[in-house]
Amino acid sequence: MNAPSPDALRRGWCPSTLRPMETGDGWLVRLHPPEALLTPAQLRRIAALAGEHGNGLIEISARGNMQLRGVTAQTHPALVETLLAERLVDEHDGDGPQRLTLVSPLASAASDMIDTGELAAEVEARARMIAGLPAKFCIVVDGGVAQSLDGFACDLRLVATAPGMVALGLADRLWFAPISVGRSGDVVMALLTRFAALRAAAPDGIRRMRDLMPDVLAALCDLPPAAPPASRPAPQRAGLFALDAGDFAALVGLPFGRADAVTLDRIGAAAKAHSCADIRLSPWRGIAFRGMAEVDAAGLLAFAEALGLIVGDDDPRLSVQACAGAPACLRAETPAMADAAQLAGAIAPLLADGLTLHVSGCVKSCAQPGASDLTLVGREGRYGVVIGGTARDSAIAELDLSGIMTRLQPGQEIHARLIAAGRLAGPRV
Numbered sequence: 001m002n003a004p005s006p007d008a009l010r011r012g013w014c015p016s017t018l019r020p021m022e023t024g025d026g027w028l029v030r031l032h033p034p035e036a037l038l039t040p041a042q043l044r045r046i047a048a049l050a051g052e053h054g055n056g057l058i059e060i061s062a063r064g065n066m067q068l069r070g071v072t073a074q075t076h077p078a079l080v081e082t083l084l085a086e087r088l089v090d091e092h093d094g095d096g097p098q099r100l101t102l103v104s105p106l107a108s109a110a111s112d113m114i115d116t117g118e119l120a121a122e123v124e125a126r127a128r129m130i131a132g133l134p135a136k137f138c139i140v141v142d143g144g145v146a147q148s149l150d151g152f153a154c155d156l157r158l159v160a161t162a163p164g165m166v167a168l169g170l171a172d173r174l175w176f177a178p179i180s181v182g183r184s185g186d187v188v189m190a191l192l193t194r195f196a197a198l199r200a201a202a203p204d205g206i207r208r209m210r211d212l213m214p215d216v217l218a219a220l221c222d223l224p225p226a227a228p229p230a231s232r233p234a235p236q237r238a239g240l241f242a243l244d245a246g247d248f249a250a251l252v253g254l255p256f257g258r259a260d261a262v263t264l265d266r267i268g269a270a271a272k273a274h275s276c277a278d279i280r281l282s283p284w285r286g287i288a289f290r291g292m293a294e295v296d297a298a299g300l301l302a303f304a305e306a307l308g309l310i311v312g313d314d315d316p317r318l319s320v321q322a323c324a325g326a327p328a329c330l331r332a333e334t335p336a337m338a339d340a341a342q343l344a345g346a347i348a349p350l351l352a353d354g355l356t357l358h359v360s361g362c363v364k365s366c367a368q369p370g371a372s373d374l375t376l377v378g379r380e381g382r383y384g385v386v387i388g389g390t391a392r393d394s395a396i397a398e399l400d401l402s403g404i405m406t407r408l409q410p411g412q413e414i415h416a417r418l419i420a421a422g423r424l425a426g427p428r429v
Contacts, residue, residue, distance in 0.1 A: 015067075017080055017089045025055055025328045026070040031083060032090040032099045035121070036064070038279040042088055043287075044268035049088075051261040053079040057328075059258045062152070062321070062367065063102060063138065064281040069328065100127050102140045102154065104147040104235075105251065105280040105288035110244040112143025113160035114181050122185045123158070130189070132196035134208055139188075146241075148232040152283060153370045155209040156191075158184060159229050167229050168221060171209040176223035191220040236313045237284035240297055247277075248297035249290040253310030256322045256337050257285030257367075263307050267300075274300045284318065286310065316351035320344050321368035325361040325378070332361025334378030339401050346405045350415075355424055358391070359383075365391035373423035374414070376404065385414060388421050 015021035015030045022028075033042070046066065050058050055070025071079060083089045090099065101124045107116035120141040127133065134155075142149045144160030157169035165178040168187065179187060198216070199206045209217060218225070241249040252267065267287070271279065277291025286309075289300055305311045310318060320343065323329065325336030340359040344351065351357065358365075358372035368375075370390065376383040377391045383404060384395030396417065399407070407414040418424035 017083055020071060020076060022330065023069065023324070023328055024326065024330045024332070025057075025324075026072055027076060029054070029068045029071045029076070029079065030061070030065050031068070031088065032065060033281070034087055034090050036099075036103070036280060038088075038281075040268045040272035040276050040279065042086075043271070043279055044265050045086065046088060047261040047264035047268060049079060049082060050264070056261040057258060058261060058264055059324070060254055060281055060285045060287065061257065062283055062285060063099070064105070064283040065099070066281060069324075100124055100133070100137055100139050102138055102149065102152060102283055104143065104149060105282040106147055106241055106243065106249055106290070107141075107143050108244055112145050113163050114143055114166060116141055116143035116160070119158065119166070119181055119184065123188055126185060126189050127192055130192050130196050132199050133192065134199075137208070144229075147235040149235075149283070150231065151234070156188065158188070161229050167226065168223065169228065170217050170220065171212070173210070174214065174217055174221075175226050175228045176221050177226040179223065187221070187223065190222070194220045235284075237282075237318050238286060238310050238313050238315065240294075240301060242294075243290065246293075247291050248294045249288055250292070250297040250300045250304070250311075251282060251284075251286060251288045252301070252304045253282075253284060253286035253315065253318055255308070255310060255317050256320065256340055258324075258337070259309070263309070266307060267304055267309070270300055270303045276300070314352060316348040317341075317344050319351040319355060320357045320359065321372065322359040323361050323365075323367040325359075329361055331364060332378055333380050334361050334383060336361035336367075336378060339376075339383075342401065343405065347408050350408065350424065353425055355418065360391045363391050373418060387414075387417050388423050 015028050017029055017031045020027035020029045050056055050068045053071055053075035054068045057069040059067040061067060101120040103116055103120045109115040123139055138154040140149050140152055140154040140157045142159040155171060158166045161167050161178045164181050166181055166184050167178045168176045238251050238253045243249050271289045274292055274296035276289045280288045282288050301311045320340050322337045322340035325334055326332040336359045356372040358368040358375045361378040363377055375386040375389060375391055379398060382398050382400050385397045385399060386393045386395050409415060419426045
């Protein structure tokens with residue numbers, strides 16, 4: 001097959017299987033399994049390929065995508081050939097829009113208020129036919145019951161509000177009256193077509209829906225405006241879940257979204273031994289193992305914990321988002337992932353109290369585009385400190401890692417600022 005073009009290797013490219021992105025540790029190859037499903041055997045096969053053709057490091061992104069690191073120009077063609085031949089990647093990957101929809105890994109037609117998977121598949125298939133959508137365009141399809149996806153920023157949100165009914169939200173700013181699931185595909189196609197036309201008319205001025213003025217955004221949809229759906233409790237991101245008809249699932253998190261090939265192979269083998277029916281990737285940077293008896297799901301969680309993976313929702317690492325950082329990323333100015341691991345241990349009590357932390361190696365903010373309680377932005381070996389904002393917001397200070405950990409202690413400056421901003425609870429009396 002042909003080598004990727006120079007444009008496909010530029011920094012900032014949204015990578016895929018056919019179009020990798022150059023990083024500090026080689027090429028990053030992102031893959032989308034067909035229908036977002038894997039078997040235990042397929043998971044083990046991907047782990048083997050990651051070791052054979054890359055450096056053996058595998059990541060799950062905040063969009064629930066799998067990424068293989070350390071691939072080279074010499075190994076990439078054989079990797080792609082194998083992935084395609086064994087149907088381990090979406091056959092449309094690299095040709096047209098990337099995967100656009102984000103769905104809970106535990107979505108179920110029986111327990112959700114809609115058939116979430118079916119609606120997501122329809123929207124995904126039809127949206128691929130629209131030319132001109134941004135590569136990182138995101139459509140959240142939320143079944144409206146468990147595992148709310150409210151915490152994920154998106155361009156278009158479809159949320160079930162009653163059996164067979166969904167509300168539409170644009171850029172997390174405007175909401176429209178609920179409609180039947182049967183109508184939603186046509187409505188989505190119409191508004192996406194209008195948005196693509198706006199981008200075509202002003203290709204340098206519109207990157208995402210959030211860039212549009214409110215009146216322009218509202219004009220994309222013919223539905224009457226409405227209040228947003230009622231907020232729901234924060235989702236459980238790891239642990240044991242009861243599904244339908246007596247089935248259970250084990251949702252396992254990868255620390256900061258990363259594991260090595262040996263670990264992934266071992267958890268894949270354990271999933272088969274525990275009669276796992278199917279595997280889905282989780283936007284909480286983990287893997288959902290579904291369709292097991294309760295005893296098997298619990299056993300798989302115990303095995304995952306022994307491997308050092310995340311099996312409980314109270315694990316402080318779940319509250320930390322971090323990119324690969326230096327030296328794995330060419331753009332990073334700090335070792336973000338390594339520093340995040342130190343911080344997670346040092347401020348575990350704050351994370352347990354609900355603090356969210358984002359450690360970004362640079363201003364690009366790949367791991368977490370939205371706001372966090374505390375955002376650290378890599379700057380020539382130090383970090384800009386942002387309270388309640390994103391990597392592009394103004395920093396209150398620029399410190400090294402040691403200084404940050406010191407000032408996060410109770411009574412110190414950053415700790416006090418977090419309390420004053422309402423991002424952290426004050427002293428208990």
